[in-house]
Amino acid sequence: MVNASPPKWADRFLEWYCNPALLEEIQGDAHELYYRAIKSGNRYLANLQFIWNVLRFFRWKNIKRSKRSNTNRSVMMYQNYFTVFRRGFIKQKGYSFLNVLGLAIGIACFLLISFYIRDEFSYDRFHTKADRIYRVHEIFESDGVGERSASLPFPTAEALRNDYEGQVVQAVRFFNFQAPTIAVATTTPDNIKEFNEPRLFFTDSVFFDVFDFDLVKGDKKTALAHTHSIVLTESMAQKYFKGEDAVGKFLRLQGSTNLLVTGILKDVPANAHFQFDFLVSFETLKEFYNGSMPPSWYWNPCWTYLLLKDRHDATTLQAAMPAFVQKYFPEFVRNDITLELFPLTDIHLKSHMDYEIQPNSSLTTIYVFASIALFVLLIACINFVNLSTAQAAKRAKEVGMRKTLGSQKMQLVTQFLFESILLCLLSVAIAVLIVVFALPFFNSFAEKDISPMVLFQPFYLGLLMALPLTVGIVSGAYPAFVLSSFKPITALKSNLSRERGAAFRKVLVVVQFSLSIILLIGTGVAMDQLNMLRKSDAGFAKENVIMIPVLRSPVSTNYEALKTELLRNPNTISVTAIEEVLGAKHQVGNYLIEGLTESKPYPRLNIRHDFLKTFNIPLAAGRDYSEDIVTDDSLALLVNEEFVRQMGWTSNEAAIGKTFGNRSNRKIVGVVKDFNFTSKHQPIRPLVLDLNTNPRAFELFIKYLAVRIKSNDVPATLEWLQEKWKTQIPGWPFEYFFLENNLENLYKNENKLSKITLVFSCLSIFVACLGLFGLSTFTVEQRKKEMSIRKVLGSSDSEIFMLFSKRFFVLILIANILAFPLAYLLMKQWLSSFAYQVSIDFTLFLVAALIAIGIAFVTICYQALHAARSNPAEVLKNE
Structure with a gap:
């Protein structure tokens, strides 16, 4: 048998050609290949075959091993990044908690409001045509x-x-x-x-x-x-x-x-x-x-x-x-x-037409909600970027050491971006949990039925992926590209934690609190506007007025008997009938008034006797409709003061006796004080109160019975009214509503707006304060040596407290100065959509400023006092 061991030159060839790290592993393979080549018996040919096998087999194996090694190296690198991230997260758990929680709250707020907005824009889009x-x-x-x-x-x-x-x-x-x-x-x-x-x-x-x-x-x-x-x-x-x-x-x-x-x-x-x-x-x-x-x-x-x-x-x-x-x-x-x-x-x-099937929403409200969502998210992102850059500045020496040990710039960039994106992903995960738990409460006060499954729609899946990448890259950009570019000696010698990024963080704090103050002022103005719409005098009595639907009911043939019976109760003040819900709707009629060449459409309400008494509407001139004058329903007319002004008559008294229609014996007999016969979204317009005593009016024109009662023992009065109804109108269901409660629905959008604005304004302030607390903690840590030296040199606790806190109060003051004019312009623009506008109370600006300063004071007070009362000996010994 031929000796299968390759000659010495072959081993030297292997050492020259192959990866040295693999030489020991592949030595046995080389011997096996040589043995296969020598089986032919020709050693010369065997040598050539051996070289060819090495070139083919070992080259492939070496490349494969190299690729596997690169893959393993990448995995190990990211494992190392994750390990560094985990250790830093645990070591700085206070900062990490504030950072993650603030961004999670901002993202959750943004998601909830975006759910609402998407639902509003989805109306009627399920129809294929x-x-x-x-x-x-x-x-x-x-x-x-x-x-x-x-x-x-x-x-x-x-x-x-x-x-x-x-x-x-x-x-x-x-x-x-x-x-x-x-x-x-x-x-x-x-x-x-x-x-x-x-x-x-x-x-x-x-x-x-x-x-x-x-x-x-x-x-x-x-x-x-x-x-x-x-x-x-x-x-x-x-x-x-x-x-x-x-x-x-x-x-x-x-x-x-x-x-x-x-x-x-x-x-x-x-x-x-x-x-x-x-x-x-x-x-x-x-x-x-x-x-x-x-x-x-x-x-x-x-x-x-x-x-x-x-x-x-x-x-x-x-x-x-x-x-x-x-x-x-x-x-x-x-x-x-x-x-x-x-x-x-x-x-x-x-669409904001008269006689909508049901009340619609408003595009203005959507714009306001979208602004709130963006404001809160921006505040949260600023908070995240601020704390991230503050923390990153402390890692300048780490960067210098890593670069000294051979780390490349791209490795450092990758590590910082990886950590920032990972932190954002954690915030997104927590935000999703917040949304799932908060959605039932949000649905309740927003009057929606939004399912958490909406998060699995492609739009939100894409958003939840893009958001951490975007915020993570922005917040990680400073440490990734700035710190990683420092020369090692500079990073190791300089106190970069104080020198770098301070101005940038100040700008972010100012922007953050400016947005929060604008939201606070906006909330105050919105609540004032809503209170004005709901509670200001409408010109008629709406409290304790019971409205009973009667259109196309048997009341048409039994109205007077029913009215007489209802008035027998001592708690019943007055009874009348009316065409629409007073303060919400009206109809239109054509009237030819003296001084006009042709008839014109005017807002109109068909009414019955005692209308002015029931709703406590005063006369400005003339008289009311009288049951003693049987021709009033055909020859008399009541109008409001705005009608008189529209016609150009010199006074309310001058309107009395003016004719309407084409007969001279049909006259205006009274002028009533102006009142809001529709919602306060619209100005008061000319109005005709038309008496209609025809029993058939209940088939088309008269829709409600209005009963004004005393406020004492309302449940007993209602029960009594229901009994009399069943007696007079048997076989017809008795249903009612209180006028005051019904009119609340007219201002549902404003009510919803004020609630949502209040909730998310509070959350924005909370997120901003999380950032401020984090920054104040960071500042204490960075300046504790300086403050200890100041105390040794004789500075008092109050002086140390003011030295530490004044920089933050200056930022809050600047934020107020920037926020005030912006808030005023935005609120004026929003109020311009209302016919009746509340005057912007500048006390709200002062209150918002005091709230921002007060919350900021409470937020940094603990850290400031901690810094002022720290033991200089302990601090300097540790340093």
Whole structure:
């Protein structure tokens, strides 16, 4: 057998060619390869084969080993970074806690407000044809007086569909008798359930062709196609039929009309701009209007939606509206009417018309919330960057030592960025936990139903990944690129912890507290504005006024008897009837007033006798309607003071006797003091109070019974009223609400705004103070040797305290100086959207400044006193 051991030159070749670290490991492999080559018996060929095998096999193995080594080296490097991070986090746990908690709170606040904003912008976007659906508005104004209505006359939908079939695919109307509630009851004699329902609408059979609401049971094509059919939501099916199959059963409408249940809907999503519980086929309305639809082009009670073939057709159709108005609307109003197409997806935030189906939100509120979210997040990020740079400055000597031992600049940059991003990721994780636990409380006061699962949407997943990277890179940029660029000798000799970054941190503190002070001032102004809207004198009595819906009820034939019976209670002050909720809504009527050549639209309320007494509205001139003068309902009129000013009459007394209509015996008999007959978002406008004693007025015009009671023993009075109602109006549900409580809903947006602003302003101050506490702690640590020397040289505790704290108070003072003008300009801009504006109280600025200074004082007081009372001997010995 041939000796398989390679010659000495082969070993020397291996030592020259191979990685020395691998030589011992591969020596046996080399011998094995040589043995395989020598089997041919030719040693010369064996030598060549051996060299070839080394070049092929060992070169590959060496590269592979090298790559594996690089990978292991990278893993070990990041493990080392993580170890350094963990040790630093534990060693500086106070700073680390403040840093992570502050940023986590800021991110959590940002996420919560962004949930709210995204939900607001999501309204009606679940409809697949949303971009092609438009609502048509009717603007009926003359010289700035009239109405901007979200609804149209009955015939408009059909006329638009017929005249513009090239652009309009379908038209859908909604109608509810303009009634606050409609009576619904079961028909089973042994188990009758009766309720007044506020969310019942009549609608066209093509409803499901336009809107995407899920039908659980029934056929979308036929559910509303036939007269006397009704579709209800799952909640209402449970309410009326208790788990039974509601389809095929009957409900009774207004105590007389039986409707067949033909379908069950899923409950309407919360992000739909109109909510409903019942849909009744539009054909059923013919029963209420003598077998046909109302043909009037003046009365406009139908909310009308168009589905266009293409969204670009809206421009063409809008241009055709003036000709459409001239073609169909009555001559006496057509010159004052404009029709407007409004996108479905814009209704919730941008439509502020009269007679909305339900109150909308406001784009201004969204802008304010977005500003708050950005402010709080920015404050938190500034806090994080400030503490990170302060801590990083202490690591200058570490950087110098590492560079002395051979670390490259990119290694240092990578390490600092890695630690900063890791800290941000920890903050994000804590922020998500805060959001999950806080969301139920946030939903409660924001009136939302947002699920934590929204965090798994692509937008938020991307945000939660991008945020720590962005903030981490920004906060880690200073130590990564500045400290790592120092020469080792400079870093080891200089006290960089005080020399570097101090000015930058001061600027950040000023910006941070400026934003917090602006939020505090904004909160104060918002709360003042809300209190003014809610509590300032509206010009009429709204306390202890009970409103009872009576439209299309048996009250129409029994009003006087019911009124007499209710007045028998000593706690009943006065009873009247009115067209709309006073202080919230009105209607419009055309009146030809003396001095005008043609009739004009004016805000109007149909009322009954004792209206002024019930609502305690004083007369400015003339007299009230009198029950002793039977012609008052046809020949007399009451107007307000603004009406007199609009007409240009010299005084309220001059208005008395002015004629209206085309007959000289119809006269204005009284002028009432101005009062806010709509919300205080709008200025007081001219108003006509029109007496309507016709019993049929309860079929269309008179919607509420208003009963003013004494404040003592309200529950007993309500019980007594209910008993008398059942006696006088048997078989009709008794429901009521207090006027004062109802009017609170008009200012829901402002109430929500003030709550959210207050909560997040407090959180922003808290986050800012976390940063200030951290910085003051850092300053104490950096200056403890200096302060100890000062104490040895005779400085008192108070002098040390002032020396330490004055730098922070100077920063807070600068923050106030910057914040005051910015807050004033922002608040003036916000208040300009209100017809009635509270005057900005400059006391709020002083209060905000004192709060900021006070909180800052408390925040740094502990550290300042600790620095002042420290034992110089201990400090200097440790140094």
